Amino acid sequence: MNKIVLIIKREYLSRVKKRSFLLVTFLVPLAIIGIYGLTIYLTARSFENSKATVHVIDQSGLFSGKIESTKNITFLPVATAENTANQREQLLDADGKNFLLIIPSDFATSSRAELISRETASLTVQGEISRKLENVLRDIAFTNAGIDRATVESIRPEVTLAAKEITDEGEKDSSAGAAMGIAMSLSILVYICLFLYGSQVMRGIIEEKNSRIVEVIISSVKPFQLMMGKIIGIGLVGLTQFILWIFLSTTLMGVASAGLIDGQDLKAKVEQQQALSNGEAAQDRSQMGMLGTVKQELDKVDFRTIITTFLLYFFGGYLLYSALFAAVGSAVDSETETQQFMFPITIPLLFTYILSFGVLVNDPHGPLSFWLSMIPFTSPIAMLVRIPFGVPAWEIGLSLVLLIGGFILTTWVAARIYRVGILMYGKKASYKELVKWFRYKG
Template sequence: MNKVLLIIQREYLTRVRKRSFIVMIFVVPLLIFAMGAIIALVAKDSDKLSSEQVVNVVDESNIFSDKFHDVKNIKFKPVKASLEQLQVAAKTNESLLILSIPADYDKKNVVKVFSKKKPSLLITDEIGRQMNDIAVNNSMLQHHIDPVIVKSIKSNIAVNAVELTDTGAKDANVGPNMAVGIACAILIYISLFIYGAQVMRGVIEEKTSRIIEVIISSVKPFQLMLGKIIGVGLVGLTQFGAWIILSVISTKIAGEAFNSPQGSMMGALAVLQTIPFGYILGCFLFYFLSGYLLYSALFAAVGSAVDSETETQQFMFPITLPLFFTYILSVSVLFRAPDSALAVWLSIIPFTSPVAMMVRIPFGVPGWQLALSMFMMVAGFLFTTWVAARIYRVGVLMYGKKASFKELGKWFFYKE
């Protein structure tokens, strides 16, 4: 045990004493807040970023051309020129857009926008929305329905989600919870690769420099692998802890700077206070640590099986595919249905649960599912560590031979 502790101490102190580690502790939170501020400024002034687009309307139906209304950065201009003449002009003018509306406009794919450059979705969506509104208004007039009356009685109902708890009803804040869940999933996905790769890179460096032969003479391969995994994991926890503390301090300073009750910052902070950060943070740390331990054991086995990082790709892809698959689903599907059968199973299977469960947790997860998921994560870590250790003990002493999956299978069954 003392040997494992010495390896942990060496791996930890070697990394935290680096200048790059100290710099990144302060740089990452600053970059995140700077990026957020830039995104907010860009979103605020997004209308100024794009130039005004003129859409020349060729309307053979004589229904739409005089009923379009201009919107920000999009101006509609009815023209009488032929479509062929305008197409010739558009070939030499990138800003020229031509909207062709034939007489049989209600047929599929007959309304077209011509331009030298591909038009943005904003323009095509706006044209489609206005044409549909105009067509509906015309249909109502044909049926002697006044569109003005219909518009005046049209309601705009907003639904507010309210969560019933033991302490009473409270705002569910679906949007912020969704954002927190996806952010945690992305952070775990990225961190597992970053710190897992550090373990793999450390194994490869020691193997290629032949230092491993000296180390193995004093400690068992399993002790060395375990010490590396835990040491690098503690480095990751140290970084996350520092980032969390700095983020809390920055948020408090921002809250005091924007202490106006009407300020948008105070409104955002009030919403964030309704999110159970303590519970989410505890789950995040568990799934980061358990997911890291599970995947880093496999990364260590990969590092022991190769002589350089360029040879790792054949082994990395099948290992990381479940995590990548879950990440894609998390940011596209799972947050829309956090209690679906797919989400539940992905949050229980050890190879996918670190990402999938963090998407579900802000929405509330039944206690038995969370307990089962955590139990499976611990069992999965123990199993993968056992498998990786059997490969690692042979692979770290193999040189000059490209390993295959068949070769790894042989290493696994070698006797002590």
């Protein structure tokens, strides 16, 4: 046991002390927040740059003085008599984003118009122009039918559905939208990280095997001790990195939120909204803005349970899959030879990852979701996708017990392959060879 602890300490400290580890650990949260900030900035700029001028040639006569300019689009009427080829060229050659909208005389029946430009108009511009024309046609249809459109528009009831979840402690608010977003994020994160840290185990074994360092090491320790030490040591590195990422991201997001909005005012608005009736809540939500709505939905999520289970399933899934990666690393002499063994290992995770975007999110409590969260090879992703939607404690406990059992069984199988493969050189291993190594006695 002391030898395993020494190997764990060596694997952990040798990686944690690297400059690359420190840079990645502290720069990733900054990079993520920076990417989000840059995305918001560029999105805002794109809306500013989408301002356009639309010259309207109305041959139908239905839209005279009825198309109002918006914040992004300025509509300028053009006399029909000036509708010549030269006039079109002059309009399109003007500075800025210029478009020529031609409304034919039969537009009332055909509902087809032409938008001419030097460059293809964006979907935003096309959609806004289409809505403007549709609104005018709708007004004309209401007038012909003797219907007051203002009355029709005033009859737009908005329903606020307050989702509640019954727990052992009583009822609590729940948010399907926030749960879905968190579930998708966790499935992507776990899928990537299991391979990221598992491949480090495999790569380290291949390097030690090729440099023949492993021959010196196993003269002092057993192959099983070496394998377990490397697996647990690198796993603790990943766990340390995740804990630091969570702490740093939470701190930075708190600082960023404080700079964007007054937290006390936001909290007061949230409490006020919860006390309002459905109709008043809908109106108050629009006043509170997108940021307040997002914060209110996130307040309904049990982040303590999510973070705790994430760390447990990440570490459990890592231990299970890294044992398989260790067996693969001991069976080959280079990373190029690992592909034939990697594909069967990736199938369960890939299958669950794909299902997480459909079946697991749409039916998190169905039979397929339940069994996927119980099978050790699929539970690290399946259960983390289900947890934001609320999972009974007994299911989480049973899943973790099965995951631990799967890790023990997988480690036993991988260790029997590892003890032989780690000393094999120059021979390409096959599945048949792996079976032979597994059956070797001694």
